[in-house]
Amino acid sequence: xxxxxxxxxxxxxxxxxxxxxxxxxxxxxxxxxxxxxxxxxxxxxxxxxxxxxxxxxxxxxxxxxxxxxxxxxxxxxxxxxxxxxxxxxxxxxxxxxxxxxxxxxxxxxxxxxxxxxxxxxxxxxxxxxxxxxxxxxxxxxxxxxxxxxxxxxxxxxxxxxxxxxxxxxxxxxxxxxxxxxxxxxxxxxxxxxxxxxxxxxxxxxxxxxxxxxxxxxxxxxxxxxxxxxxxxxxxxxxxxxxxxxxxxxxxxxxxxxxxxxxxxxxxxxxxxxxxxxxxxxxxxxxxxxxxxxxxxxxxxxxxxxxxxxxxxxxxxxxxxxxxxxxxxxx
Amino acid sequence: xxxxxxxxxxxxxxxxxxxxxxxxxxxxxxxxxxxxxxxxxxxxxxxxxxxxxxxxxxxxxxxxxxxxxxxxxxxxxxxxxxxxxxxxxxxxxxxxxxxxxxxxxxxxxxxxxxxxxxxxxxxxxxxxxxxxxxxxxxxxxxxxxxxxxxxxxxxxxxxxxxxxxxxxxxxxxxxxxxxxxxxxxxxxxxxxxxxxxxxxxxxxxxxxxxxxxxxxxxxxxxxxxxxxxxxxxxxxxxxxxxxxxxxxxxxxxxxxxxxxxxxxxxxxxxxxxxxxxxxxxxxxxxxxxxxxxxxxxxxxxxxxxxx
Numbered sequence: 001x002x003x004x005x006x007x008x009x010x011x012x013x014x015x016x017x018x019x020x021x022x023x024x025x026x027x028x029x030x031x032x033x034x035x036x037x038x039x040x041x042x043x044x045x046x047x048x049x050x051x052x053x054x055x056x057x058x059x060x061x062x063x064x065x066x067x068x069x070x071x072x073x074x075x076x077x078x079x080x081x082x083x084x085x086x087x088x089x090x091x092x093x094x095x096x097x098x099x100x101x102x103x104x105x106x107x108x109x110x111x112x113x114x115x116x117x118x119x120x121x122x123x124x125x126x127x128x129x130x131x132x133x134x135x136x137x138x139x140x141x142x143x144x145x146x147x148x149x150x151x152x153x154x155x156x157x158x159x160x161x162x163x164x165x166x167x168x169x170x171x172x173x174x175x176x177x178x179x180x181x182x183x184x185x186x187x188x189x190x191x192x193x194x195x196x197x198x199x200x201x202x203x204x205x206x207x208x209x210x211x212x213x214x215x216x217x218x219x220x221x222x223x224x225x226x227x228x229x230x231x232x233x234x235x236x237x238x239x240x241x242x243x244x245x246x247x248x249x250x251x252x253x254x255x256x257x258x259x260x261x262x263x264x265x266x267x268x269x270x271x272x273x274x275x276x277x278x279x280x281x282x283x284x285x286x287x288x289x290x291x292x293x294x295x296x297x298x299x300x301x302x303x304x305x306x307x308x309x310x311x312x313x314x315x316x317x318x319x320x321x322x323x324x325x326x327x328x329x330x
Numbered sequence: 331x332x333x334x335x336x337x338x339x340x341x342x343x344x345x346x347x348x349x350x351x352x353x354x355x356x357x358x359x360x361x362x363x364x365x366x367x368x369x370x371x372x373x374x375x376x377x378x379x380x381x382x383x384x385x386x387x388x389x390x391x392x393x394x395x396x397x398x399x400x401x402x403x404x405x406x407x408x409x410x411x412x413x414x415x416x417x418x419x420x421x422x423x424x425x426x427x428x429x430x431x432x433x434x435x436x437x438x439x440x441x442x443x444x445x446x447x448x449x450x451x452x453x454x455x456x457x458x459x460x461x462x463x464x465x466x467x468x469x470x471x472x473x474x475x476x477x478x479x480x481x482x483x484x485x486x487x488x489x490x491x492x493x494x495x496x497x498x499x500x501x502x503x504x505x506x507x508x509x510x511x512x513x514x515x516x517x518x519x520x521x522x523x524x525x526x527x528x529x530x531x532x533x534x535x536x537x538x539x540x541x542x543x544x545x546x547x548x549x550x551x552x553x554x555x556x557x558x559x560x561x562x563x564x565x566x567x568x569x570x571x572x573x574x575x576x577x578x579x580x581x582x583x584x585x586x587x588x589x590x591x592x593x594x595x596x597x598x599x600x601x602x603x604x605x606x607x608x609x610x611x612x613x614x615x616x617x618x619x620x621x622x623x624x625x626x627x628x629x630x631x632x633x634x635x636x637x
Contacts, residue, residue, distance in 0.1 A: 170348035173613045175575020181597050182356045182605060263472040267579060270474045271594075286475065290583075293482050300482075304475045312470035319466075 446523020
């Protein structure tokens with residue numbers, strides 16, 4: 001396997017279309033568009049070609065990985081039902097009849113009813129939206145904020161780096177669930193945004209630490225020194241040369257973090273400070289069901305199962321992406 | 331060594347003050363600490379002003395923080411909403427949570443490292459795949475779901491354990507809650523040990539040890555395991571703080587009256603003093619645990635020296 005960030009390799013192969021990793025080539029010709037984060041690339045280098053970018057290489061690995069395919073399918077399905085829940089659930093999650101409370105499954109209501117007499121199947125389907133929204137938005141926010149702050153600290157070093165590292169230490173010292181309880185206990189809004197904001201606030205140090213380390217490693221590469229010697233500006237070095245080489249670990253950690261944010265949202269909702277009714281969320285439903293656990297465990301099992309499968313899918317995806325992007329494991 | 335410890339202790343100071351200040355500000359944002367003192371009714375303005383003055387709440391936040399920290403260093407953590415001293419609450423709550431955390435850590439070390447060694451030595455075999463899948467599932471199911479399910483199965487259906495823990499919280503009552511608390515970390519310890527063992531298995535020193543004719547058991551325990559434990563020790567060390575903080579969920583499920591319970595009550599009742607006091611101690615525990623981990627490196631790997 002060719003070293004993805006070896007400038008010589010890229011220069012010899014001269015495949016400008018091979019992606020952002022062929023930095024020497026792109027620096028020499030400035031033809032290659034920066035394609036970080038686009039695993040597919042234009043596929044300019046077919047199978048067996050001498051030089052492939054890290055991304056096209058990773059994509060080839062991923063396509064063959066059953067774990068990636070299974071988790072990918074689950075995630076596509078989840079995104080689909082969070083966008084159009086009515087496609088597979090005809091009922092209304094808030095249409096409840098107390099007369100049906102705690103009843104088991106019956107025709108048309110395969111998962112039975114919960115303590116308020118709501119249809120568990122409909123609520124489980126509609127619950128996907130809150131989880132997916134929180135997971136995706138929190139991860140995007142954390143990844144953006146963390147990689148910008150951490151990347152700049154790693155690149156410029158000095159006082160900002162020292163201050164940022166101490167701030168990161170401070171945030172690491174505070175248990176997340178506890179911070180959530182304190183900060184979110186005052187929130188009365190029943191939208192998802194306070195929860196997302198809280199996760200970004202307490203989550204960014206994790207990514208910033210990784211981005212910082214990864215930028216420091218990338219900064220020492222010869223091609224960055226070469227670019228500096230050729231008079232490249234700071235922003236050009238950061239965006240064209242360092243960022244594409246430093247982003248892989250961030251993507252891996254962020255994908256796995258997505259799963260844990262979904263679990264965290266459910267945990268906070270279970271504790272009563274996360275999402276609030278009438279938002280439909282698995283965490284809220286599990287919390288409500290835990291009071292009736294002796295008589296009607298089905299109310300707990302369906303949303304809990306859906307939650308577990310969702311988290312599992314994102315963690316498996318993260319694992320597969322890491323295996324594909326980390327050449328050490330190959 | 332001594333100088334290293336001193337340097338690390340000095341580095342801990344800004345982190346300690348930063349973290350406590352952060353939580354102090356968060357709690358202040360949390361709401362009016364006086365509101366909790368008048369029960370469910372609203373305080374009348376005169377009483378509120380009187381109480382504010384009494385607790386020093388009419389002063390700016392930085393002043394309140396400085397006063398609070400000054401008191402903490404003389405051992406005065408203030409008073410909880412019901413008039414009990416916070417230190418009194420701590421003296422009943424911390425032993426319970428420490429026992430729970432110890433049970434959890436023992437599970438992590440014994441089960442996690444054993445499974446990690448077994449799978450790391452048999453990479454790619456069926457047992458490896460099975461354990462790996464199991465850890466994935468454990469990581470994916472949130473702790474509160476694991477806890478509720480175990481409580482339902484063991485406590486309610488089969489009657490093996492009591493569904494809720496008594497106020498004494500003896501060690502045998504804490505075994506299942508400890509396992510629940512440990513579950514996710516246990517899976518991480520297994521995976522970390524597995525990776526580390528699999529990586530070091532091909533190291534030169536292992537080959538040397540085998541070539542010297544050492545028994546397999548000794549090669550694994552003395553040579554392979556000792557060198558593979560550094561990342562695991564790091565993880566377990568940083569996990570001590572997370573476990574004590576994460577005990578909120580476990581303690582709520584099994585009705586254990588530990589740190590998590592007191593914190594939850596403190597937050598519900600908006601008792602600033604309780605929350606800040608407990609968090610301050612938790613932050614200290616976290617920092618000390620991290621320091622101990624760093625010092626343990628030298629014990630595990632003699633090549634690491636502290637200047």
